[in-house]
Amino acid sequence: MLIPDKVKVGSITYQVKQEHIDKTDDGLYQFGVTDYLNAVITINSDYPQERKEQTFFHELMHAVFFESSNSDQAADERLVDSTGLMLYQVFKENELANLKKS
Ligand SMILES: [Zn+2]
Numbered sequence: 001m002l003i004p005d006k007v008k009v010g011s012i013t014y015q016v017k018q019e020h021i022d023k024t025d026d027g028l029y030q031f032g033v034t035d036y037l038n039a040v041i042t043i044n045s046d047y048p049q050e051r052k053e054q055t056f057f058h059e060l061m062h063a064v065f066f067e068s069s070n071s072d073q074a075a076d077e078r079l080v081d082s083t084g085l086m087l088y089q090v091f092k093e094n095e096l097a098n099l100k101k102s
Pocket of ligand 1: 058
């Protein structure tokens with residue numbers, strides 16, 4: 001599937017970028033980052049397509065919780081990851097997204 005260049009979450013349009021993201025200062029790999037204030041989702045372009053798609057749904061869930069005034073949930077990585085993983089599977093395997101396959 002094609003990762004969109006932008007996605008509207010609540011009343012905010014997030015820009016979606018795919019580019020290299022450096023490791024954290026602790027040496028951890030980062031698959032993606034969501035900047036709520038600037039409304040930018042960045043997907044690390046270094047990884048395979050399915051990993052990037054999975055990461056898109058993870059970052060999307062961060063934005064969904066944040067934009068729905070659920071900041072505690074937006075910071076809950078376990079909740080964000082589990083809902084993102086399930087949403088990715090449901091959208092992909094049921095072809096619900098109006099996205100071209102890559
Ligand atoms: Zn996260």
